[in-house]
Amino acid sequence: MTLTDRPARRLLPLLPMTGHTTGKRSAVTCHLKCADACFHPVPNTSENDYFRDIAAIALSRRSLLIGAGVGAAAIVVGGQVTDVPSAAAAQSSTLPFTPITPVPASVDAVTVPQGYQWAPLIRWGDPLFSKKDVFSPEAQTAELQARQFGYNNDYLDIIEVPWLGLLGVLVANHEYTNEGIMFPPAADEAQADEQRRIAMAAHGMSVVQLYRTGRSKAWKYKVGAKLNRRITVATEFEFTGPAAGSPLLRTKDDRSGTRVLGTLGNCAGGTTPWGTVLSGEENFNGYFRTAGTSDAEKRYGLGNAPTARGWEKIEPRFDATNPGYENEPNRFGWVVEVDPLAPNEPPVKHTMLGRLKHEGANVIIGKTGHVAAYTGDDERFDYLYKFVSKEKYDPRPRLNARWHNKRLLREGSLYVARFTGDSPSGEITGTGNLPADGAFDGSGEWIPLVVDGESRVPGFAVDEVLVHTRLAADAVGATKMDRCEDVQPNPKTGRIYVACTNNSDRGKPGKEGATEANPRNANRDGHVLEIVEAGDDATATRFAWNILLLCGDPKTNPSAYFAGFPAEKVSPISCPDNLAFDSEGTLWISTDGAPGTIGYGDGLFKVPLEGPERGRVQQFLSVPREAETCGPVIKDEDGMVFVAVQHPGEDGAWGDQHSYFPDYVAPNQLTGDGKWGGPRPSVVQVWRS
Numbered sequence: 057m058t059l060t061d062r063p064a065r066r067l068l069p070l071l072p073m074t075g076h077t078t079g080k081r082s083a084v085t086c087h088l089k090c091a092d093a094c095f096h097p098v099p100n101t102s103e104n105d106y107f108r109d110i111a112a113i114a115l116s117r118r119s120l121l122i123g124a125g126v127g128a129a130a131i132v133v134g135g136q137v138t139d140v141p142s143a144a145a146a147q148s149s150t151l152p153f154t155p156i157t158p159v160p161a162s163v164d165a166v167t168v169p170q171g172y173q174w175a176p177l178i179r180w181g182d183p184l185f186s187k188k189d190v191f192s193p194e195a196q197t198a199e200l201q202a203r204q205f206g207y208n209n210d211y212l213d214i215i216e217v218p219w220l221g222l223l224g225v226l227v228a229n230h231e232y233t234n235e236g237i238m239f240p241p242a243a244d245e246a247q248a249d250e251q252r253r254i255a256m257a258a259h260g261m262s263v264v265q266l267y268r269t270g271r272s273k274a275w276k277y278k279v280g281a282k283l284n285r286r287i288t289v290a291t292e293f294e295f296t297g298p299a300a301g302s303p304l305l306r307t308k309d310d311r312s313g314t315r316v317l318g319t320l321g322n323c324a325g326g327t328t329p330w331g332t333v334l335s336g337e338e339n340f341n342g343y344f345r346t347a348g349t350s351d352a353e354k355r356y357g358l359g360n361a362p363t364a365r366g367w368e369k370i371e372p373r374f375d376a377t378n379p380g381y382e383n384e385p386n387r388f389g390w391v392v393e394v395d396p397l398a399p400n401e402p403p404v405k406h407t408m409l410g411r412l413k414h415e416g417a418n419v420i421i422g423k424t425g426h427v428a429a430y431t432g433d434d435e436r437f438d439y440l441y442k443f444v445s446k447e448k449y450d451p452r453p454r455l456n457a458r459w460h461n462k463r464l465l466r467e468g469s470l471y472v473a474r475f476t477g478d479s480p481s482g483e484i485t486g487t488g489n490l491p492a493d494g495a496f497d498g499s500g501e502w503i504p505l506v507v508d509g510e511s512r513v514p515g516f517a518v519d520e521v522l523v524h525t526r527l528a529a530d531a532v533g534a535t536k537m538d539r540c541e542d543v544q545p546n547p548k549t550g551r552i553y554v555a556c557t558n559n560s561d562r563g564k565p566g567k568e569g570a571t572e573a574n575p576r577n578a579n580r581d582g583h584v585l586e587i588v589e590a591g592d593d594a595t596a597t598r599f600a601w602n603i604l605l606l607c608g609d610p611k612t613n614p615s616a617y618f619a620g621f622p623a624e625k626v627s628p629i630s631c632p633d634n635l636a637f638d639s640e641g642t643l644w645i646s647t648d649g650a651p652g653t654i655g656y657g658d659g660l661f662k663v664p665l666e667g668p669e670r671g672r673v674q675q676f677l678s679v680p681r682e683a684e685t686c687g688p689v690i691k692d693e694d695g696m697v698f699v700a701v702q703h704p705g706e707d708g709a710w711g712d713q714h715s716y717f718p719d720y721v722a723p724n725q726l727t728g729d730g731k732w733g734g735p736r737p738s739v740v741q742v743w744r745s
Contacts (some may be wrong), residue, residue, distance in 0.1 A: 112185045208231045553585065662676055
């Protein structure tokens with residue numbers, strides 16, 4: 057029987073989100089990526105509604121903005137103090153392009169601007185350690201997959217290694233798998249179990265050594281390079297911070313509560329000033345079966361039902377109803393730190409940054425030398441968090457300094473955000489129409505959860521705050537947000553940008569309605585917030601904020617807002633997900649869900665933040681059918697852009713593939729050069745012709 061002779065199969069006979077998704081949003085994506093989160097009740101049932109009712113914060117918005125400075129400001133970036141030009145000093149772009157016309161969601165192609173070309177840098181199944189580890193969907197094994205590039209690459213970075221010449225490393229997350237299009241139908245339960253093991257090996261992270269022949273030349277990866285590494289569900293991690301060793305983290309396999317096997321649900325991330333990579337464990341709840349009876353289990357969306365992938369059938373730790381494994385779910389939902397230049401060093405999970413559905417984490421150095429790490433909880437009506445280190449960053453170029461900096465996220469203070477608007481509540485109508493002062497803006501505070509190792513939440517011990525962070529944040533009255541995804545500090549200005557992807561439940565009966573920081577009911581298109589820390593100091597506990605973008609297609613959504621830039625002159629954008637900056641401090645946004653809201657494929661967009669162009673959204677590229685744009689990396693000095701293309705052809709089946717990206721050969725055919733006629737999530741590089 058040939059590959060094309062095999063019958064098509066559905067992953068499941070009926071997916072919970074079938075018929076409930078918006079537009080062309082995939083029910084398969086909802087099921088596999090986030091365990092049908094929107095089908096289930098919102099986990100946050102707290103009564104927090106502080107946004108309109110809380111007493112005004114003593115530090116006014118005006119004083120915050122004055123403290124932030126209007127002209128040049130001293131921002132600590134990478135341990136160095138640099139002068140930031142005033143907001144009026146716009147610079148010419150080093151990556152010029154004419155915005156592309158929005159691409160229909162049905163198009164199975166990567167579309168880039170005129171004068172640019174693209175190619176895959178690395179694909180699912182490409183070998184990392186030996187050219188003998190040949191990719192073949194029909195001949196995959198768990199052992200092979202653990203030696204190949206993983207599936208559904210999300211966050212990525214290209215880290216140059218200056219002292220090694222024209223070398224670098226690519227670090228990528230592998231968030232989840234879609235077995236229905238990865239493999240032919242299993243012949244029996246034994247083969248189904250092997251496919252589960254392969255899928256487990258396809259999760260996690262990859263570190264890949266790169267090389268190029270000159271600046272502005274395309275990168276290539278080297279099979280068998282010393283820095284190549286796969287991190288999977290079987291890799292041993294070390295817990296750090298105050299909750300390490302807590303009884304809440306102990307299981308029959310790890311009675312110390314200090315070690316755990318694996319990472320999963322890895323979504324976005326960030327590269328630290330000291331050169332390590334942070335990865336956020338996001339939708340971990342979909343991998344575990346639990347009793348589902350405790351408040352903590354319910355708050356994290358854990359329940360007593362078989363999982364989509366059935367890992368509990370081959371590893372008992374994924375069934376937390378098994379005696380001795382009750383705490384196994386507590387060992388996921390953390391920020392992971394990996395040193396890509398130390399392939400033999402165990403990665404760590406930082407308990408000090410709290411346990412939640414981390415989209416990612418990003419670090420900036422404050423004026424005092426302490427570092428701040430920002431992270432969002434990607435759930436409807438959940439919160440925005442900040443960690444501030446106890447120790448200071450050491451900028452000296454010595455090995456002891458790097459060892460010191462790699463420990464900065466182990467001790468410090470954890471905060472959650474509370475936003476206050478400056479407009480009367482009657483002007484926040486839920487329509488997205490601007491209030492009388494012409495902006496959605498206000499002030500805010502970082503509410504302490506743990507300060508220097510001591511709990512600030514009544515009734516919670518430190519380890520309880522860090523393991524059950526959502527419950528602790530409920531208790532102090534944090535502001536419910538519309539799915540905080542990526543949170544990125546601007547390395548040029550120090551301002552913080554928050555992508556709120558969407559929240560179609562806002563304003564529904566029994567759910568919180570519009571607030572000034574989340575001003576649209578049934579928020580399908582999402583928005584982007586801009587935060588200015590008091591005194592431009594990342595370690596401050598007060599901030600000012602405004603909404604930069606209310607996303608949408610201005611032709612069909614009159615509430616779409618682009619920082620005051622004329623709406624008829626922008627590219628339509630929906631569901632902002634990952635954020636990045638180029639060398640000039642210009643914002644770039646990748647999207648996840650645009651097909652279901654505005655009918656176009658997901659893409660990558662450039663947004664100037666200063667001067668008369670502020671808010672002008674310009675589309676740079678579009679990804680193939682049913683794919684999501686992830687992990688943008690902007691190397692504008694080299695004329696290059698990188699994106700991770702995740703879940704192309706997600707709605708297909710083995711005998712009915714919906715995408716043939718990136719190889720575009722005959723359906724389900726494997727050629728002698730390793731190309732395959734089916735979708736392969738890949739890292740794509742784009743460069744000027």
